[in-house]
Amino acid sequence: PVLVVDFGAQYAQLIARRVREANVYSELVPHSMPVDEMLAKDPKAIILSGGPASVYEEGAPSIDKKVFEAGVPVLGICYGFQVMAHELGGKVDKAALGEYGKTEVMVDEARGILAGSPNEQDTWMSHGVAVEQAPEGFEVLAHTEGAPVAAMEDSAHKLYGVQWHPEVKHTPLGQELISTFLHRCAGLPDDWNASNIIDDQVSRIRAEVGDAQVICGLSGGVDSAVAAALVHKAVGDQLTCVFIDHGMLRKGEAEQVRHDFVEATGIRLIEVDASEDFLEALKGVTEPERKRKIIGEKFIRTFEKAQRQVIKEAGALGKEVKFLVQGTLYPDVVESGGGDGAANIKSHHNVGGLPSDIKFKLIEPLRSLFKDEVRAIGTELGLPEAMVWRQPFPGPGLGIRIIGEITRERLDLLREADAIAREEMTKAGLDRDIWQCPVVLLADVHSVGVQGDERTYGSPVVLRPITSEDAMTADWYHLPYDVLATISTRITNECRGINRVVLDCTSKPPATIEWE
Ligand code: XMP
DSSP, X not given: OEEEEEOSOTHHHHHHHHHHHTTOOEEEEETTSOHHHHHHTOOSEEEEOOXXXXXXXXXXXXXXXXXXXXXXXXXXXXXXXXXXXXXXXXXXXXXEEEEEEEEEEEESOOOGGGTTOOSEEEEEEEEEEEEEEOOTTOEEEEEOSSOSBSEEEETTTTEEEESSOTTSTTSTTHHHHHHIIIIIISOOOOOOSHHHHHHHHHHHHHHHHTTXXXXXXXXXXXXXXXXXXXXXXXXXXXXEEEEEEOSOOOTTXXXXXXXXXXXXXXXXEEEEEOHHXXXXXXXXXXXXHHHHHHHHHHHHHHHHHHHHHHHHHHTOTTOOEEEEEOOOOHHHHHHBTOSTTOOBSOOOTTTTTSOSOOSSEEEOTTTTOOHHHHHHHHHHTTOOHHXXXXXXXXXXXXXXXXXXOOOHHHHHHHHHHHHHHHHHHHHTTOXXXXXXXXXXXXXXXXXXXXXXXXXXXXXXEEEOOEEESSSSSEEEOOOOHHHHHHHHHHHHHHSTTEEEEEEOOOOBTTSOXXXX
């Protein structure tokens, strides 16, 4: 892999994605990982990310110099670039002029990582510290008003650094720079693409599963659908899918699964109505992490119970079900604290929410992938567009969109409001512009309203339309006023008990996408 060393910036994930967009596989690691451990992963190249610290401050994160001596091509970006300069004996100091946002770079030498670059280019920067002097053996390739050394390289040792952020879209030639580093400087082939990922996963799954039986929980979302289709390609009829209705699904979910998935793939499906069971277990629970843990646990128990039926349907008497397929994605792993050194933001049910005594072995063919890669694989596998391009919906469903206790009435109410919002956004042609739009019921909040000359005392729902590239960061989406107006009127007219519709205009960070 190409290792992206995270120095505590939000940019690290973005860098990892850009590497993959250049068709090279990448993984994130924390800067605290010992260099020997990094090298043990046999990295083909290493990229040091930006970060909020200043290299010369006490306790500033750094990396052992060994990383620059291992013969592995290294690209330092922003803070990572300063770390490289500092560790190798260059001069790094507070900049005379800090540069934040759009910054023009003057290219002095259009070589190496800047091969083919125009003499001047716009970049996106964020630095108050500058490399004043490059370490010995390095050539300066570019400068800016505030940074005497804005890009440098030691081509003999394959070490490169830039002060700006090539990974953000505000640097128009950024992707080109990353691609130049990977392909020209590090000599890596561009072979990370949907069909290779599929081939690779199919042979891995075959080897692991053998002739055992496998089950896969479908949620109606794209991740579990693609995971199932992959496993099906690998082991065919040994796979049975289970669709669990936990009572917290959106309107029309089961029909969608039957229509867009089963009909398209011919995969065997068992439907289980476990809503009583889930809702019973969630009675009185309001704390978000507890809700998530209970739902995660119940899922597994329901699969375990469904086992006998699966075996019967599969005509595989005497064979136990050994494997459970999950559509876990890379961001789920990172955000659940599963990534190396990452903090637990919330327990995504398919990662942190699992009980410890599962009887199945997990198969997670998407565990190292981002959503756009999963969509590409889904398309390559021939899943219908309506399935592949569905907006994400969390496993715990509407349960984590009811702030307060989950009850059947509240679920019914939210289900209606959610369906209206989705319908209107689809009608307005916004499905592909919006990443997803949670509709959240603030069930314990009441406010006074007036409807048909009567006083009402109802709950508000929140619309949370967002745009995102991978759900790790998000911007709130500026829904057109007329769409907002229609949704608001329809929800308050059609959903008895909701008397206010409000808009969540917060990005991530600081908020997360879901409210719980
Ligand atoms: P947050 O709320 O963490 O959401 O910003 C990031 C993305 O993940 C989805 N999400 C989940 N997906 N199981 C899932 O499969 C979960 O437990 C879960 N929680 C959040 C969320 O909808 C968003 O797309």
